[in-house]
Amino acid sequence: MGYSRYNREELIAAVSAGMPSKRWKHVEGVMESAVLLAERYGADPVKADLAALLHDLAKFWPIEEQEAVIRDNGLNTELLRHDKQLLHAEVGAFISQRDYGVEDEEVLDAIRYHTSGRERMTLLDKIVCLADYIEPGREFPGVEKIRELAETSLEDALIAGFDSTISFLLEKGKPIFPLTLLARNDLIVNRTKPREAE
Template sequence: MNLEALREATRAQMPEKRWTHTLGVVDTALELTSRFGGDPAKAELAALLHDYAKAWPILRQEQVIREQGLPKELLDYGKELWHAHVGAWVVRHEHGIEDEEVLNAIRYHTSGRENMTHLEKIVCLADYIEPGRDYPGVHKIRQLAEHNLDEALTAGLDSTIGLLLERGECIFPLTVLARNDLIRRRKQKE
């Protein structure tokens, strides 16, 4: 399937506001790739598809998780995580996307993980800072993203963890592992 057909298929999955967000993530991912290096074609594809299943009903997402052997522990955490794994599964099986790097960038854009690839970092950070995002601390994360991908992503993960702590919600373990991994790596470089 060509990029234009994927664009139309993705747009059909979501309301206009989510589509505007998706386009912002695509533009931001391309900007970050230009700044920090990486494959712009993969960044564009992963960013375009990152929220493919976001607007799906929760019961439909849960059904995919249960029936397709996706990690069951997702069901023990916030529903906001589910669409990433579901979306990666769907774009592989319904649209023939086989590139594991692209699929992992979709799969881990909400949680992060240890040993994130450059593309995973780009898509995750682009999702945090696209121009339509407005939450406490986003301006600081955008400023960090001008100069340091890992520091900006760490700040993004910190904002997620802080919000979940504020709400008294569980924190998905991969998010904590991703944050700690980024900090460890930064300290090793010092």
Template sequence: MNREALREATRSQMPAKRWDHTLGVVGSAVELANRYGGDPERAELAALLHDYCKYWPIDEQRRVYAEESLDPDLLEYDPQLLHGPIAAEVVRKRHGIEDEEVLDAIRYHTSGRERMTLLDKIVCLADYIEPGRDFPGVHNIREIAEHSLERALVAGFDSTIAFLLAKGKKVYPLTVIARNALIDVLNRAR
């Protein structure tokens, strides 16, 4: 499928405001890929598709999640985490996306994971810092992203974890694992 058809298929899955967000993530992902030596075309593709299923009804997301035999532990956490793994499977089947690194970047863009690839980091961070985002600390994360992908991601995960703790919500363990793995990477680089 060509990029224009993928853009239209993605745009049709979401409200206009989320499409604006997606375009912001695409631009930020390409910029980060260029800055940090990633592949801008793969970054663009993963960013374009990262929220493909986000606005599907939660019941539909849960149904697809079960059909695909995805990790049942995730169902115990905020339903907002479901759309990444679901989108990876759906775009593989509907649109023939077979690049596993692109699919993983889609799959883990909300949670992160241990041993994140460069593309994982780019898409995850682009989702945090795209120009339309406005949450406490986002300007600081954007500034850190000018110099360090890993430090910016740690700051992003810290922000997410602090938000969840303040709301009395559970923290998905993979996010903590991703954060800690990035801390290890930074410590080894010293």
């Protein structure tokens, strides 16, 4: 079963060619973490792997090019008023569909919201977003706690991840993208009981 017009090896070759080797190592870590989380929480590991593979494909495109893709294709122009780090997720989802033939909306949304989150995140959204926080190469204050929470609760781990991001932005005096606050609040209001650690 395939979710793209390209096979996995072709996608790996195309995506890895568009970024430094250090970032590709990060992507491999996200793929590994996403598959583990998908298996733990009952999501489709093939979709998790694909979304993780593609999540940062536009990360190293020139900012002007990312902005042009958003403007020229009727994408979310609200992003243009916020941190440039948010652009690659929206652009990545668009390019995944246009250039790589990914039609699955669940996969495209997981790519689109892996940086910001959103209200009513799907299981796959949560998995790819969290995998991006906790992949083995990530090192930032609090990451071990987020990894620990991920053993028993996707929601609690993601809340901790968003808290970390929001705290960092507050310390730096940077604006916070409203969707991230909405995602965090939604997770808190609707969180489910943690599962038992295996």
